[in-house]
Amino acid sequence: MSRNGLYKIIYFFGIIQISELAWLRCYKGSIDNYVVAKLEEPIPLSNSSCFNRDLPTVVYTFGYRGRTDGPATTAVLNAYIATNKRNVLLLDWENEARSGVLGIPLGYVMYALPNSKRVGQQLGSALLNMHKAGFSLRQFHLIGHSLGAHLLGYTGRWIREHGQVIPRITGLDPARSMFEGFFAIQTGLDKTCAKFVDIIHSNPGNYGTTQSSGTVDIWPNYSPSDGMQPGCPGGKHEMFSMEDLCSHYRAWMLLVESLRNGTAFPTAAAESYEQWLAADHYTNVSTYLGDLVNTRAHGDFYLSTNAESPFSRGLEGLKPEYRTRVERQPATSDITQYLKLR
Numbered sequence: 001m002s003r004n005g006l007y008k009i010i011y012f013f014g015i016i017q018i019s020e021l022a023w024l025r026c027y028k029g030s031i032d033n034y035v036v037a038k039l040e041e042p043i044p045l046s047n048s049s050c051f052n053r054d055l056p057t058v059v060y061t062f063g064y065r066g067r068t069d070g071p072a073t074t075a076v077l078n079a080y081i082a083t084n085k086r087n088v089l090l091l092d093w094e095n096e097a098r099s100g101v102l103g104i105p106l107g108y109v110m111y112a113l114p115n116s117k118r119v120g121q122q123l124g125s126a127l128l129n130m131h132k133a134g135f136s137l138r139q140f141h142l143i144g145h146s147l148g149a150h151l152l153g154y155t156g157r158w159i160r161e162h163g164q165v166i167p168r169i170t171g172l173d174p175a176r177s178m179f180e181g182f183f184a185i186q187t188g189l190d191k192t193c194a195k196f197v198d199i200i201h202s203n204p205g206n207y208g209t210t211q212s213s214g215t216v217d218i219w220p221n222y223s224p225s226d227g228m229q230p231g232c233p234g235g236k237h238e239m240f241s242m243e244d245l246c247s248h249y250r251a252w253m254l255l256v257e258s259l260r261n262g263t264a265f266p267t268a269a270a271e272s273y274e275q276w277l278a279a280d281h282y283t284n285v286s287t288y289l290g291d292l293v294n295t296r297a298h299g300d301f302y303l304s305t306n307a308e309s310p311f312s313r314g315l316e317g318l319k320p321e322y323r324t325r326v327e328r329q330p331a332t333s334d335i336t337q338y339l340k341l342r
Helices: 003-015 071-083 104-132 147-161 246-260 273-278 314-318 334-339
Strands: 023-030 033-038 057-061 087-092 140-145 168-172 196-200 216-220 266-269 299-303
Touching: 023 071, 057 071, 057 147, 071 087, 071 140, 071 246, 104 147, 140 147, 140 246, 147 168, 168 246, 196 246, 216 246, 266 314
Parallel strands: 057 087, 057 140, 140 168, 168 196, 196 216, 216 299
Antiparallel strands: 023 033, 023 087, 266 299
């Protein structure tokens, strides 16, 4: 039996597990003040005092082993709540996204991965129910990190199959494992999942995907050699440690900073990384990373950032930043390489 066939058997065995119950949280004024509803019964939530029908709605969700009180979740929710311009919802699938007793690699394949598709489709059903109850889908913007980005891809694809379309999905470094390469057994977030799909790639070739799959694909500090962000440590680190996830986390960090300053991250359009390097001037801002992204744009966009917060280099970020990069050391075994979300 081929290795790919073995991983497919592992995955489909995982499908037969029963997922836990996912939830939607609606925040009112602060991250500590929220209303909760079952994902299967969203209407009471949308009729609560935390939901304003006149405002657009952001729905955020985390990835594998994410938490409702995790650093990404807390930072993104706080940033959107602070704008006071949107309804802010969290898709809580913490129980379905955990690794459990199986450990990190097998927990991903056998539990979280099949659950991401199931929960994504359940969210699609919930949003359609809200639409039928008078809440226009044109007001929704879905944002997901890592495996959560693909979960929202399932949501968008499911809604499109049922005759509607989500206007925008933002993918924050969508997960690579099982969605790309020799072991790919899933079709994740791509430009068919919504009217406009923007993807921020911060750790391509490691935890994140390497392919341009959105309407707009943004590549901060892109490097074809290591896929690492400036300021992040090279070499081997404990799996899912802060050091290990540093570059993978940079996508949501840039988004959060962009919410405080919408023009913080201008980007340069280029057909390839090599074309970006070869350009000797950047007189025009092609689009911005974040909420001010040009929804009429399409293609690949590049920028450089600082190594630490504040990450914005302003217009200087349109120029490639040359730096010495430390190559990420390869995994030591085949199963680790492909089940370590690499």
